[in-house]
Amino acid sequence: xxxxxxxxxxxxxxxxxxxxxxxxxxxxxxxxxxxxxxxxxxxxxxxxxxxxxxxxxxxxxxxxxxxxxxxxxxxxxxxxxxxxxxxxxxxxxxxxxxxxxxxxxxxxxxxxxxxxxxxxxxxxxxxxxxxxxxxxxxxxxxxxxxxxxxxxxxxxxxxxxxxxxxxxxxxxxxxxxxxxxxxxxxxxxxxxxxxxxxxxxxxxxxxxxxxxxxxxxxxxxxxxxxxxxxxxxxxxxxxxxxxxxxxxxxxxxxxxxxxxxxxxxxxxxxxxxxxxxxxxxxxxxxxxxxxxxxxxxxxxxxxxxxxxxxxxxxxxxxxxxxxxxxxxxxxxxxxxxxxxxxxxxxxxxxxxxxxxxxxxxxxxxxxxxxxxxxxxxxxxxxxxxxxxxxxxxxxxxxxxxxxxxxxxxxxxxxxxxxx
Amino acid sequence: xxxxxxxxxxxxxxxxxxxxxxxxxxxxxxxxxxxxxxxxxxxxxxxxxxxxxxxxxxxxxxxxxxxxxxxxxxxxxxxxxxxxxxxxxxxxxxxxxxxxxxxxxxxxxxxxxxxxxxxxxxxxxxxxxxxxxxxxxxxxxxxxxxxxxxxxxxxxxxxxxxxxxxxxxxxxxxxxxxxxxxxxxxxxxxxxxxxxxxxxxxxxxxxxxxxxxxxxxxxxxxxxxxxxxxxxxxxxxxxxxxxxxxxxxxxxxxxxxxxxxxxxxxxxxxxxxxxxxxxxxxxxxxxxxxxxxxxxxxxxxxxxxxxxxxxxxxxxxxxxxxxxxxxxxxxxxxxxxxxxxxxxxxxxxxxxxxxxxxxxxx
Numbered sequence: 001x002x003x004x005x006x007x008x009x010x011x012x013x014x015x016x017x018x019x020x021x022x023x024x025x026x027x028x029x030x031x032x033x034x035x036x037x038x039x040x041x042x043x044x045x046x047x048x049x050x051x052x053x054x055x056x057x058x059x060x061x062x063x064x065x066x067x068x069x070x071x072x073x074x075x076x077x078x079x080x081x082x083x084x085x086x087x088x089x090x091x092x093x094x095x096x097x098x099x100x101x102x103x104x105x106x107x108x109x110x111x112x113x114x115x116x117x118x119x120x121x122x123x124x125x126x127x128x129x130x131x132x133x134x135x136x137x138x139x140x141x142x143x144x145x146x147x148x149x150x151x152x153x154x155x156x157x158x159x160x161x162x163x164x165x166x167x168x169x170x171x172x173x174x175x176x177x178x179x180x181x182x183x184x185x186x187x188x189x190x191x192x193x194x195x196x197x198x199x200x201x202x203x204x205x206x207x208x209x210x211x212x213x214x215x216x217x218x219x220x221x222x223x224x225x226x227x228x229x230x231x232x233x234x235x236x237x238x239x240x241x242x243x244x245x246x247x248x249x250x251x252x253x254x255x256x257x258x259x260x261x262x263x264x265x266x267x268x269x270x271x272x273x274x275x276x277x278x279x280x281x282x283x284x285x286x287x288x289x290x291x292x293x294x295x296x297x298x299x300x301x302x303x304x305x306x307x308x309x310x311x312x313x314x315x316x317x318x319x320x321x322x323x324x325x326x327x328x329x330x331x332x333x334x335x336x337x338x339x340x341x342x343x344x345x346x347x348x349x350x351x352x353x354x355x356x357x358x359x360x361x362x363x364x365x366x367x368x369x370x371x372x373x374x375x376x377x378x379x380x381x382x383x384x385x386x387x388x389x390x391x392x393x394x395x396x397x398x399x400x401x402x403x404x405x406x407x408x409x410x411x412x413x414x415x416x417x418x419x
Numbered sequence: 420x421x422x423x424x425x426x427x428x429x430x431x432x433x434x435x436x437x438x439x440x441x442x443x444x445x446x447x448x449x450x451x452x453x454x455x456x457x458x459x460x461x462x463x464x465x466x467x468x469x470x471x472x473x474x475x476x477x478x479x480x481x482x483x484x485x486x487x488x489x490x491x492x493x494x495x496x497x498x499x500x501x502x503x504x505x506x507x508x509x510x511x512x513x514x515x516x517x518x519x520x521x522x523x524x525x526x527x528x529x530x531x532x533x534x535x536x537x538x539x540x541x542x543x544x545x546x547x548x549x550x551x552x553x554x555x556x557x558x559x560x561x562x563x564x565x566x567x568x569x570x571x572x573x574x575x576x577x578x579x580x581x582x583x584x585x586x587x588x589x590x591x592x593x594x595x596x597x598x599x600x601x602x603x604x605x606x607x608x609x610x611x612x613x614x615x616x617x618x619x620x621x622x623x624x625x626x627x628x629x630x631x632x633x634x635x636x637x638x639x640x641x642x643x644x645x646x647x648x649x650x651x652x653x654x655x656x657x658x659x660x661x662x663x664x665x666x667x668x669x670x671x672x673x674x675x676x677x678x679x680x681x682x683x684x685x686x687x688x689x690x691x692x693x694x695x696x697x698x699x700x701x702x703x704x705x706x707x708x709x710x711x712x713x714x715x716x717x718x719x720x721x722x723x724x725x726x727x728x729x730x731x732x733x734x735x736x737x738x739x740x741x742x743x744x745x746x747x748x749x750x751x752x753x754x755x756x757x758x759x760x761x762x763x764x765x766x767x768x769x770x771x772x773x774x775x776x777x778x779x780x781x
Contacts, residue, residue, distance in 0.1 A: 001422045001424040001426065002422060002424070002425065002426035002429070003420040003422060003423060003424065003425060003426075003429075003712055003716060004420055004421060004716065005421060005712075005713045005716045006420060006720075007421070008420050008421065011442065039627050075420065076420065076422075077588065078420070078421075081421060105692065127505045144442070164706060174547060200425070275652070304726075304731075305556065305726070305727075305730050306554065306556075307553060307554050308496050308553055308554035308734070308773065309551060310552050310554060319731060319734055320734075320735075320738075322731055323710065323731050323732075323734060323735035323738075324735075326708060326710060326713070326728075326731065327706035327710040328710060330706070330709035330710060330712075331702075331705060331706055331709060332422075333421055334423045334709060337421050337422065337423055338423075340688045350703075351705060352702070353700050354698065354699070355703075355706055356701050400695075403694075403695045403698040403699070404691070404694070404695075405700075406698040407691075407694035407695060407697060407698040408694075410674065410697060410698065410701050411674065411677075411678060411688050411694065411697065413688070413694075417689060418688070418689050418691075418694055419689075
């Protein structure tokens with residue numbers, strides 16, 4: 001190995017293809033589904049499902065890696081890198097759409113990370129069926145965000161029926177509606193609900209449960225109205241004496257002293273943070289490209305190579321935005337490259353999210369500012385991208401939580417030492 | 420194929436330079452700055468690491484190929500030790516690398532073997548001029564053709580080791596284009612200031628002002644000249660990687676200090692106000708390191724946008740190093756302002772990156 005920044009061919013080809021999808025299936029209707037908040041762009045959903053199935057990528061946007069042709073030289077894995085590039089390009093098209101790309105999403109990721117072989121076989125096969133199918137993760141509660149130890153949902157085993165009885169209230173469930181509500185055009189999905197089987201045990205008592213669509217006692221109670229990413233449904237799900245089969249628990253049904261089970265689940269965030277970063281950077285790239293295009297149309301030249309003192313303010317801003325965007329993307333690439341090569345990447349993963357949260361927010365803010373009324377008008381998509389962008393610094397751990405993770409890593413501190 | 424891993428040879432170089440930076444340059448930095456003197460032995464020890472020698476092909480007396488990526492890796496390590504020391508060690512490259520990149524075969528044969536084959540010797544270059552909006556592509560120093568030679572007029576500032584230089588490359592404006600010219604010691608019309616330049620930092624590096632009055636010189640690359648943009652980008656990438664090294668040094672001092680210093684019953688690093696500053700410093704350093712690597716890789720691989728990448732890397736790294744070294748001082752509090760502690764020098768050196776160009780090349 002040596003330091004190399006050449007885009008691997010399979011990634012470059014995939015980017016070209018997805019750019020066509022983004023231009024023809026996403027950008028064309030972006031505005032429509034931003035203004036009709038809870039409408040579902042079925043055209044995109046069905047197209048993506050068919051396309052992903054035909055490419056053998058059943059299960060939606062997951063880590064897939066082409067097997068090298070027989071006799072071909074073995075090459076290092078690039079599955080995560082490919083996924084990050086896919087997500088970046090789809091988000092460049094429309095991040096709201098990207099978030100409703102059919103598949104298992106974070107729900108399936110939890111099964112993949114914490115489920116046993118039987119559970120994987122049972123719960124994950126459906127994503128390759130005829131109809132697009134969704135799964136979602138229910139972690140957040142009204143009183144518990146990044147501090148997952150504050151989760152109050154309870155699961156109690158009913159030994160007579162061998163079922164878990166779950167009570168709790170979950171909010172901010174991305175794709176929660178499509179995962180739980182039964183739609184004719186969709187397959188039967190599920191949500192993964194985090195609840196405690198022993199509140200006295202703190203984090204080590206926390207478990208994830210697969211709750212199938214239509215389970216008794218479970219209801220989608222609300223669809224949020226949001227600042228941006230409006231094509232993506234964000235659901236509240238209430239569980240009142242919900243009954244779930246015993247075997248739907250992910251991980252051990254008894255509580256041990258160690259928190260390894262929980263930490264294992266948390267480790268999935270190391271894998272997903274750079275992907276969220278990639279998504280944000282797709283939005284930022286769209287905004288920066290739009291800005292440069294409009295400046296060019298208006299006869300504003302961007303002159304590279306001049307000393308700072310000779311640059312116009314707009315030129316300085318554009319260069320700063322390019323520097324932010326390019327370097328932030330490289331941090332994402334490094335984090336996913338590490339994941340592909342099985343190198344521990346908790347630090348790089350959180351760093352890439354810290355940076356991308358800032359960059360995505362700043363680039364879209366600046367683009368709107370520089371373009372004045374053109375930036376603020378709903379005639380163009382830029383104002384939408386500004387609203388879409390903000391979520392990057394919030395979900396999958398806010399910028400502040402990720403700073404805390406980065407700080408603990410670089411200082412060698414535990415959660416108790418740096419609270 | 421993406422990869423972020425230095426190869427084995429590069430890793431060996433990083434380790435060797437890292438050892439020299441930590442064990443030799445760093446401990447000497449404070450006294451060198453205060454006394455305005457770098458120990459000769461320190462510089463020759465750095466020279467013996469063989470960085471320039473390893474970047475010069477065998478045909479010209481070296482034992483390797485130049486690579487901006489390898490250079491960026493090595494320079495970050497060296498600048499982590501001490502910026503003035505690193506610039507001094509690499510001063511002969513200011514003369515040799517442009518010859519390698521743009522010199523004629525004759526010029527390569529004449530200069531490269533004797534530079535890379537010998538002890539560290541003061542070969543240097545003069546790019547900067549005293550103007551607030553100094554622009555390497557719009558120099559005030561002029562060159563005019565005169566038969567096979569060229570006549571140079573103008574004034575150059577911040578020229579490292581000019582006093583004793585055997586020869587130097589002077590960059591000048593030839594019909595609106597920047598070109599390098601080889602000026603040898605004792606040329607008529609060449610005058611070098613008695614006094615050393617005094618700047619905010621880098622006091623250990625002897626820099627001089629150079630005046631050129633109808634100095635006769637030969638053109639880098641011979642009659643057809645050379646591609647200045649390639650040289651400029653190599654300077655920009657060098658500047659960016661040195662900035663990353665300086666920033667990393669300040670970050671490391673600040674991090675260690677914050678883990679030692681008590682306040683209100685805990686270490687100050689245990690306060691989010693400090694911990695978050697450190698997290699952001701580490702993040703920005705990593706961001707600019709990767710941007711610099713990519714620019715260097717693009718230059719090595721002749722990518723179309725290599726020059727833009729080098730420009731952006733330099734610009735971004737200059738901003739980053741100011742932010743990081745300022746915070747280094749801030750985290751030390753009052754102690755950071757005292758010259759006994761290392762972070763104020765790093766801040767002074769950090770400020771230079773937005774103003775200085777052509778003091779180092781890869």
